[in-house]
Structures are given as C-alpha cells and as structure tokens.
Amino acid sequence: MTIRILLLSLIIVLPFYSFAQSLPVDSLKGYEVAGKIWPTSYGRNWEEANVGDYSLPDPLLDKTGQKITSSKSWEGSRRNEIMQDFSELMYGHTPEFNFKQNAEIVSVRKDALDGLATRTIINLRFFEDPSAPTIQLMLYLPNAAKEPVPVVMKMNWYGNSSLEKDPSIPHSTKWMRPIAEKGVVDNRVTEATRGINAYRFPNLKELMKRGYGLATFYYGDVEPDHIDGWKDGIRGYVMRTSGKSQLKPNEWGALGAWAWGMSRSLDYLQTVAAVDSDRVALIGHSRHGKAVLWAGAQDQRFAVVIANDSGEGGAALARRNFGENIAYSIGHASWRYCEQFRNYIDKADELPFDQHMLLSMIAPRPLYVASATDDLLADPKGEFLSTVHAGPVYELYGLKGLGTNEMPLPDTSIGNEIRYHIRSGDHDLTQFDWKQYLQFLDFRFNN
Numbered sequence: 533m534t535i536r537i538l539l540l541s542l543i544i545v546l547p548f549y550s551f552a553q554s555l556p557v558d559s560l561k562g563y564e565v566a567g568k569i570w571p572t573s574y575g576r577n578w579e580e581a582n583v584g585d586y587s588l589p590d591p592l593l594d595k596t597g598q599k600i601t602s603s604k605s606w607e608g609s610r611r612n613e614i615m616q617d618f619s620e621l622m623y624g625h626t627p628e629f630n631f632k633q634n635a636e637i638v639s640v641r642k643d644a645l646d647g648l649a650t651r652t653i654i655n656l657r658f659f660e661d662p663s664a665p666t667i668q669l670m671l672y673l674p675n676a677a678k679e680p681v682p683v684v685m686k687m688n689w690y691g692n693s694s695l696e697k698d699p700s701i702p703h704s705t706k707w708m709r710p711i712a713e714k715g716v717v718d719n720r721v722t723e724a725t726r727g728i729n730a731y732r733f734p735n736l737k738e739l740m741k742r743g744y745g746l747a748t749f750y751y752g753d754v755e756p757d758h759i760d761g762w763k764d765g766i767r768g769y770v771m772r773t774s775g776k777s778q779l780k781p782n783e784w785g786a787l788g789a790w791a792w793g794m795s796r797s798l799d800y801l802q803t804v805a806a807v808d809s810d811r812v813a814l815i816g817h818s819r820h821g822k823a824v825l826w827a828g829a830q831d832q833r834f835a836v837v838i839a840n841d842s843g844e845g846g847a848a849l850a851r852r853n854f855g856e857n858i859a860y861s862i863g864h865a866s867w868r869y870c871e872q873f874r875n876y877i878d879k880a881d882e883l884p885f886d887q888h889m890l891l892s893m894i895a896p897r898p899l900y901v902a903s904a905t906d907d908l909l910a911d912p913k914g915e916f917l918s919t920v921h922a923g924p925v926y927e928l929y930g931l932k933g934l935g936t937n938e939m940p941l942p943d944t945s946i947g948n949e950i951r952y953h954i955r956s957g958d959h960d961l962t963q964f965d966w967k968q969y970l971q972f973l974d975f976r977f978n979n
Contacts, residue, residue: 577854578908586851589885591892603896603928611893615829617884622845623826624784624870626792629770631658635724635800640698642675645709648672648833653701656800658766660771665766667753668692668704669797673806674740682811682835682977683745684803685794686733687820690714691721691750692803694729695736701726707756707764727863732817734966745807747797751820754793755786759867765789775955781871787845788870790820791827798833811835811977815969818910819868822846829893836976838900838969840961843910845869847901847918849887850880854913887914888921895922896929898976899970900951905942907959913939919952925936926950945971 577583589792591614592600600610619625628762636655644651649672656667670692674681688694691704695712703725708716715724732734739746751757755765761778762768769780784792794814802809813836816824819840828837844856845868859877862869876883891899901919903912916939923933932948940946945953945968955964 553818553869563972576857576860576909580854580913582756583852584811585796586849586881588851588888588921589883590848591889591922592928600928602616606895606925606928614885614889614893618826618829618890620782621872621876621883621885622728622869623788624872625782626784626830626850627770627774629774633658633796633799635803638702639700641862644672644698645737645740645972647675654800656786656796658796658917661771662887664769665754665764667749667793667796668690668702668706669747669749669800670695670701671801671804671807672736672740673804674745676740677743678906680808681743681745682813682973683747683807683809684734684813684815684973685747685801685834686815687751687790687794687823688729688748688822689732689751690716690725690729692748693721693726695727695733695748696730697727699726702758704750704752706750706752707758707761708752709757728883732961734963734970736793739758742974744970745802747812749793749797751790751793751823755789757786757819757865761786761869762789762952766792770838779871783870785867785869785873786825786865787819787826787868790823791830794823794827795831795833798831802833808882810835813838813973813977815840817841818843818959819845821867822868825890825894828897828899829890833896834897836898836900836973837894838902838972840965841904841910841959842901842915845887846910846915847887848911849918849921850883851886852877852911852917853880854914855909886918886921891918891922892925895925898949898951898972900972902952902965902968903954904957904959905954905958912954914952916952917948919950 564691594610595613600606634657638653638655652671654669656669675724693701693703696937703721707719708721710716714728715722755761801807812834814824814828814834816840817840819895821839822845825839825846828834844861858880901915903915919934920937926949933950934947942954942956951972953968
C-alpha cells in the first residue's frame with residue numbers, strides 16, 4: 533500500500549515539478565537579490581476579447597501637465613523625461629565608463645561575393661585587457677561604388693560564418709543558444725552552422741548591386757544571451773573593473789548591452805571613408821528588434837530604424853497584455869531588462885510610458901515596424917497601434933506618420949515617415965520583409 537501511495541504521489545507531483553523546472557530561475561546575475569521562479573502570471577492572453585480597456589500615456593504631455601506643441605519643446609524637455617523613464621524602469625541606464633576603441637583588421641577579401649564586394653573582418657577592442665569583450669564586425673562594401681555608400685547594420689544569431697558558406701570566414705568561438713538544427717553543439721557552432729543564417733539577411737549580391745553595404749556582428753560578442761551571460765559580457769566586465777560586486781536595480785540589462793555594441797560598431801563605420809555614416813540603417817528581428825529600438829532611441833546617429841516582429845519590450849503595447857506580456861518577458865529572459873522592470877509584472881498600467889513612446893523617440897528619423905499574421909506572441913495589433921500613437925510626435929516636425937488608424941491587409945505596406953506592414957506567416961524575417969525595407973531605404977536615402 534505504501535509503495536502504491538508513493539507511486540501515485542509521484543504521478544501527481546512530477547508534472548508540476550517538471551513545469552516548475554521548465555520556468556527560468558534567475559541567478560544572482562549581479563543584482564542585489566537572488567532570483568525566483570515566476571508564478572501564475574507567467575501565463576499569457578491569446579484572446580482579443582480579454583484585452584480589456586486601457587489608457588495610454590500621452591507622449592506630448594510632460595510631467596508638469598503641460599502640453600508639448602513644438603519639436604523644440606519635445607527635444608528640450610519631454611523627450612529627455614521619457615528617456616529617463618525607460619532607462620530607470622525598463623532597459624536600465626548604461627553606465628558611464630572609460631574605454632578606448634581600437635580596430636584591428638583581421639582579414640580583407642576584395643573579391644567577395646563573386647567579385648561584387650570587399651569583405652573586411654575587424655576586431656573592435658575597447659580595453660587593453662585581452663580577456664575583455666571584443667566585437668568581431670564583418671563589413672561588406674560594394675566594389676562598384678564610386679562614392680561613400682549607405683550601410684545596413686544588423687546583428688546576427690550564429691556568428692559571422694552563418695551568413696556565407698565561404699570557409700575563409702572564421703567561426704565564432706562564443707557561447708550560442710543550443711539549437712541542434714542550426715548546427716550548434718554544446719553551445720558552440722560547428723561547420724554545419726556555416727551559411728545557416730543567410731535566409732534572414734537580404735541576398736548579399738543583390739544588396740551590393742543595389743549600392744548598399746552591410747555591417748554585422750554576433751550579438752553574443754557583447755553579451756551571451758543566457759541567464760549568466762552578463763559574467764562573460766560587457767556588463768560583467770565593466771562591473772568587475774569598476775570595483776563593484778553587483779549591478780544596481782536600474783542599471784542596464786542585456787538589451788542595453790547589445791544596443792551599446794551597435795553604437796560602438798557605428799563609431800567604427802564613421803572612420804571608414806567608403807561608408808556614408810550619415811546613412812546607416814539599423815534593423816533587428818525579435819529580441820534584436822527590441823535592442824534596435826532602444827539603440828535607435830539612445831543614439832540619434834542611426835538614420836533609419838527598422839524593427840521586425842519585436843513584440844513585448846519592442847514595439848508592442850504592454851498595456852494590451854496580449855501574447856508576450858511583462859511576466860513572460862521576465863520569466864523567459866529577465867537578464868534582458870533591468871531589475872526594476874520586475875516591479876511591473878501584472879502592473880503595466882502603472883508604468884509612466886508604453887512602447888509607442890519608445891517609437892516616438894526615433895522621431896524625426898524614418899521608422900519601420902513590421903509584424904506577422906501568425907506571430908501572436910508578438911501581438912501584431914499592439915505593434916500596429918504603437919506606430920499609430922507615435923504619429924503625433926512626428927507631426928511636431930511636420931512629418932506624416934502612418935496616416936491611418938486602420939490595420940492594413942496582410943502583405944500590404946502603409947505609411948509615410950513611419951511605415952508598417954503585417955506579413956502573412958509566422959515569427960520570422962523573410963525576403964518579403966527585406967523587399968519592403970529596401971524600398972523604404974531607397975526612398976529615404978535617395979539611393
């Protein structure tokens with residue numbers, strides 16, 4: 533009887549134990565408190581009927597209750613208020629620290645892509661310490677160009693060798709997310725990974741013929757994307773070398789670190805004579821899309837910002853509580869945000885901002901946001917509405933936003949200085965998306 537009771541208990545308890553084990557548990561990760569398993573609010577809402585009523589904060593109403601009516605007032609006060617709020621409560625402040633960027637050319641291939649491009653691989657170093665994080669930037673520039681060219685900057689998922697089959701591109705030695713079908717074994721790339729990520733980039737030969745350069749680096753060069761990745765990334769290095777034992781609750785998360793890496797890559801592009809550094813477009817998909825929006829908001833040198841399927845923490849409105857909510861974002865990947873963001877689990881309406889205000893900080897620069905019909909986790913409607921509500925800030929500059937409150941039909945691009953489409957299909961970055969983005973860039977850059 534005792535054995536039967538024990539077996540019955542195991543049958544009942546084990547599923548719950550397995551579920552609990554499947555939820556991420558935070559390590560100390562430099563914060564003041566140990567982590568915990570996030571409870572029932574980790575669940576998500578998939579029904580539009582359950583969204584409920586919500587009220588969005590007005591990006592044009594400052595903290596004193598004054599209405600912002602000019603671009604001068606926006607830039608002089610309100611934009612700074614919003615930036616401070618996002619830094620304090622969500623993405624974290626990027627700390628000030630001394631570094632000296634040094635570019636070391638690893639290789640140059642002048643006949644890349646069947647002679648269409650010169651491909652340069654550069655190690656960007658920031659400290660003399662050889663153990664410090666290094667970004668390995670890969671830059672393609674069209675050989676036919678007669679003048680400096682615009683550049684598309686996009687982080688990659690599996691190292692630079694994942695863009696091409698070319699065996700001369702070195703594999704990354706950094707930690708990778710364990711995805712066997714991508715050729716990642718024991719959290720490291722293998723020869724099977726070579727060229728595996730090309731489908732999420734434009735056709736490189738066509739891009740060169742079109743007159744664009746491409747800059748890319750593995751986002752894990754800045755910080756590996758896992759719970760203890762901060763230890764091997766820029767956040768951990770800066771913390772240790774500044775004599776601190778932990779990060780403050782309002783200091784940068786991984787999204788802030790990746791944004792920092794994009795800005796440092798732009799620093800380098802500004803030194804390359806063949807690059808028109810005033811025409812650098814930033815694009816990112818999924819969590820990279822979140823980082824791209826934060827980078828574009830902080831660093832106004834980026835001329836165009838494009839966020840593809842960025843979801844919660846990116847373009848989607850948090851107050852809709854649809855698909856990926858704050859609880860899911862924290863439970864799934866708490867390290868991407870500052871610790872303060874945890875205070876708003878199930879309390880999105882208490883935030884002094886929503887994501888339309890992040891988009892507003894891109895103004896007056898061109899902005900493109902895109903969704904996918906089957907990507908419910910990213911809340912396509914929430915992404916669309918966010919672009920709608922960013923429009924009034926663009927209007928301060930005499931620019932047009934989307935020009936409509938009606939969500940477009942699938943596979944139809946709409947808008948003006950802010951542009952939007954919802955592609956048929958799932959969470960991905962496809963050649964259809966790239967076609968829209970490059971047309972947008974052609975027009976904005978007069979390329």
